[in-house]
């Protein structure tokens with residue numbers, strides 16, 4: 001299940017205005033500019049969760065150029081993790097944790 005553009009727009013507000021209750025419990029160091037180089041879910045969640053600015057930038061790209069715009073700008077790997085991030089947001093929202 002992939003988030004749709006409608007989902008992106010819906011989560012836009014939530015993600016920019018609130019910190020999600022997801023912490024980096026893994027102890028890995030995250031490069032705040034280039035993002036994690038591993039496949040650790042915690043790291044990737046923190047990458048966006050700790051930086052509302054970054055989420056805003058990504059959302060702007062999505063709103064203007066769609067998902068392909070994101071892939072062009074950041075690469076398929078980051079976009080793949082971003083989708084997982086959004087799915088996690090969705091799950092938390094469903095559980096009433098947001």
Ligand SMILES: [Zn+2]
Pocket residue numbers: 026027028040041042043044
């Ligand atoms: Zn990690």
